[in-house]
Amino acid sequence: MSTLNQHLATHTGDKPYMCGECGYRTAKKSELSRHMRTHTGEKPYKCDQCDYSATRKYHLDQHLANHTGDKPFKCDQCDYSTARKHSLHRHLARHTGDKPYMCGDCGYRTARKYDLSTHMRTHTGEKPYKCDQCDYSAADKSTLNRHLAMHTGDKPYMCGECGYRTTQKSTLSRHMRTHTGEKPYKCDQCDYSAAHKSNLNQHLQFTHAQW
Template structure:
């Protein structure tokens, strides 16, 4: 016997139709999303079709719950059409594309710096604030950026250089350094000057070059007014005020603000002076010193004043001369008000307040606040007299003695009048 037949009421019929319609809309939405993701792949890399496995993965993730989606990593379906970089999301692909477009939407409100990522801008802002939250647990070094601390740890304490060039054996602690190094093999110079034919393998070199065109010196010391076109120069300069000396000699107590100063100091321990002047016998540890010295014999003065006929063999001499036109003495001692036109003069003056005598003799207890005094002292130990008169056989250990000799004996000028 058949049971009683069921006749749905009007309300139940409406509910069923509504449920079916809602299910259809959800299926259509999933299809649209799937097609949209497929289009992203095609638009980013038109010649690369997504595989059936990738599309199946998208379907699976769309059906999964949010927790399941977190548990399963999204495949890198978003592909850059320029370099084939693959990104897990559209937003990450958009950030990547800034490498090709040059877009840097995050701007510093205190200088001209801009960045492609907000995190990079945040790190930059820490330099203005003076904040250095990342501390080295083996020395007093601190950094505003964790990556900088990591590099410091490798370079100064572990000595590890895990990145190696396969063509010449060059090794480095920093992957980015290896990338730049490889350009020495490829000859690539991607950074171009828009005002001349100059190009560079590193952006920092291009930035320094551009300062020649603009004459701009945007980096200013708040302590003494020192200005420079290069951020690295300002960072190094600030150590004169803070007293921070990161570069330490492993054979004595000497320490220095910059690595080049330490390198010059280390030559005193080695005692080697391989560069010699063929005209007068002058010897030096550095090729650059010999180049400057030779100008005394050749008369070359490559540094020209653009306001008068003055020229100099050394850039520092031209810088000193320029203050005669400007009348400026931007470098001031914060303790006694002493002012000078030269940063090196301020550095030497500050030692009167600190008592610092960084130039130490490696054969006795003598030390000096000025390098020239140490050089004169060392001649007592070595007997060396590198400064020789080109007119006669006079030799001396002191450059100033040679200058006085030349004026007294070979010119009509008397230096003691």
């Protein structure tokens, strides 16, 4: 397909290139080639300073910034800076509150197109990320990575206070509240607060429920 025809497809919505594994469709052959790497695991872009490899060149470019410390993308509203352009866009959305991407099925809104694509899989049931050690599959890569840690036993997130280790960053964040005493979940009917959302839900159920 010529470059002009690919451009015209953005107007017509035509997506002639389809993945035989999961049904993903796109207007560009190059996009299909990149998509196929989510199934094959191919990572042709290699870092020359460590063993990192990536499916896309811009992912490698972003990784290389970790070695150089370069953070060229700067917020014009605060002193935040980052090595990744998309990280800056995500950060800026915190200032503006803008969430331009909306789900047509349930009204979910987000600041990132990628998050909307991931969300849509809750409706379609698509799970393109496959475990190579069992038949588990996931809708997004981070969920697959958490699952893989069950096979490897890897627990990269460690508490500096007590040595507690976990496979998930979010679990470590929750654990840290046992040290800091932070209780971010507030009851809107009394002065109760909790370190975990599940505790707040239990409080609401047993203390304020309408019987």
